[in-house]
Amino acid sequence: HMDALATQGVSFTNAHVPAPICGPSRTAIMSGLWPTSNGIYTNAINYRRQMTHLVSLPEHFRENGYLTLGVGKIFHTGEQAIPEGAFDQYGFRGSSSSPFEKEELSTAAQDPFNRVMKGGKEYRLPLNGFPADRHWRSTNTFDWGPVDLPDSDFSDTQKTDWALAKLGEKHNKPFFLALGFDRPHQPLFNPPRFHDMYPPETVKLPETVPNDLGDIPRAGREYALAPNTSGLHRSVEEYGQWDEAVSSYLASISYVDDLVGQVMAALENSPYADNTVVILWSDHGWHLGEKEHWGKATGWYESTRIPFLVMPAKDAAPDGFSPGTESARPVNLLDIAPTLADFAGIPARENWQGNSLVPLVANPAREWQAWTHTTFGRGDHTITTERWQYLHYFDGSAELYDLENDPHEFT
Numbered sequence: 001h002m003d004a005l006a007t008q009g010v011s012f013t014n015a016h017v018p019a020p021i022c023g024p025s026r027t028a029i030m031s032g033l034w035p036t037s038n039g040i041y042t043n044a045i046n047y048r049r050q051m052t053h054l055v056s057l058p059e060h061f062r063e064n065g066y067l068t069l070g071v072g073k074i075f076h077t078g079e080q081a082i083p084e085g086a087f088d089q090y091g092f093r094g095s096s097s098s099p100f101e102k103e104e105l106s107t108a109a110q111d112p113f114n115r116v117m118k119g120g121k122e123y124r125l126p127l128n129g130f131p132a133d134r135h136w137r138s139t140n141t142f143d144w145g146p147v148d149l150p151d152s153d154f155s156d157t158q159k160t161d162w163a164l165a166k167l168g169e170k171h172n173k174p175f176f177l178a179l180g181f182d183r184p185h186q187p188l189f190n191p192p193r194f195h196d197m198y199p200p201e202t203v204k205l206p207e208t209v210p211n212d213l214g215d216i217p218r219a220g221r222e223y224a225l226a227p228n229t230s231g232l233h234r235s236v237e238e239y240g241q242w243d244e245a246v247s248s249y250l251a252s253i254s255y256v257d258d259l260v261g262q263v264m265a266a267l268e269n270s271p272y273a274d275n276t277v278v279i280l281w282s283d284h285g286w287h288l289g290e291k292e293h294w295g296k297a298t299g300w301y302e303s304t305r306i307p308f309l310v311m312p313a314k315d316a317a318p319d320g321f322s323p324g325t326e327s328a329r330p331v332n333l334l335d336i337a338p339t340l341a342d343f344a345g346i347p348a349r350e351n352w353q354g355n356s357l358v359p360l361v362a363n364p365a366r367e368w369q370a371w372t373h374t375t376f377g378r379g380d381h382t383i384t385t386e387r388w389q390y391l392h393y394f395d396g397s398a399e400l401y402d403l404e405n406d407p408h409e410f411t
Helices: 002-006 022-031 057-063 155-167 192-196 218-225 233-238 242-268 333-344 358-362
Strands: 010-012 067-072 114-118 121-125 144-146 175-180 188-190 278-281 308-311 325-327 372-377 380-384 388-392 398-402
Touching: 002 242, 002 278, 002 308, 010 358, 022 057, 022 333, 057 067, 057 175, 057 333, 067 155, 144 192, 144 242, 155 175, 155 242, 188 192, 188 242, 192 242, 233 242, 242 278, 278 333, 333 358
Parallel strands: 010 325, 067 175, 144 188
Antiparallel strands: 010 308, 114 121, 278 308, 372 380, 380 388, 388 398
């Protein structure tokens, strides 16, 4: 379904994040400002409390006559972080990607296992069978596996149903609808049919080389080996779970793909089929063992690059637009706000630091800025061009990769 969406728009194949972790990335997108301008570098962010001086993206559309609708993970953390003026109607945040309650995922309860009854079935958590590496966390989310419960028990389905209902309503003014899936966020729990699509023994694992960390600075090795956002690669290998983990990640993507298909089908069957712009994006990338890392929050390609699809409204596509095209120009999620404003014909905010991508939607190969950048910590930045990726750490150390001849960044 995401492939089908790409045939109706432009796929930006060299799109990167302003920050490779949820909170800073979403704060940048919603504020229109780089992390170095808004001051947010970690997930310790509550937009409502900390960004009161900045008008958020949905607020801007609301101020310009739009009905604003939202459900799911849009701003970071829960409902209490959403600016009061952001949405006319907001559904709910949901419970991450897990059908289990936070207490059932408790690290303390999983000592070594927590037996949980759900839908008349018993589950032994963690499903992957090994203890949490982030033992200081209250919950263990570095887990994966099929969970045989109805789709309606999973919050991503619940959010989609809310959005489908809104697409089925009659709106008397233009609307801004934000639908935030959690997947493929960990824990990687999904209905069994999606896991059945990827038998672990058939999964292709990421390409790696021995001692890949041997030629990078100390700061890079610390980013790679610290289980800050996930778990340890050595644990995945020790417990023989690499195939299963990648299989579950793919299952999570296919679950989201199914939901995207439902949304696009509802849009096509609605009165809004021809005058709606669709943008699909992810807030950061994810390592599945590359550089001996699991999770996000690094400056490498696996963390910084994301899928980014833009489908202009059918009755208002820019001159020159050709559906199903790709652009290799370096772009950033910070470009979402000015792009949407440009498509909608409303003014961009003066402080927004991204660029409208409408000219690239019209001509994906046109001349463009030569680079974009990602901030993965205070003083830690990545610059990405069409060929190169340069990482600069807070201590002055650096890495340079030739993406054309070394796409996996081994050297």
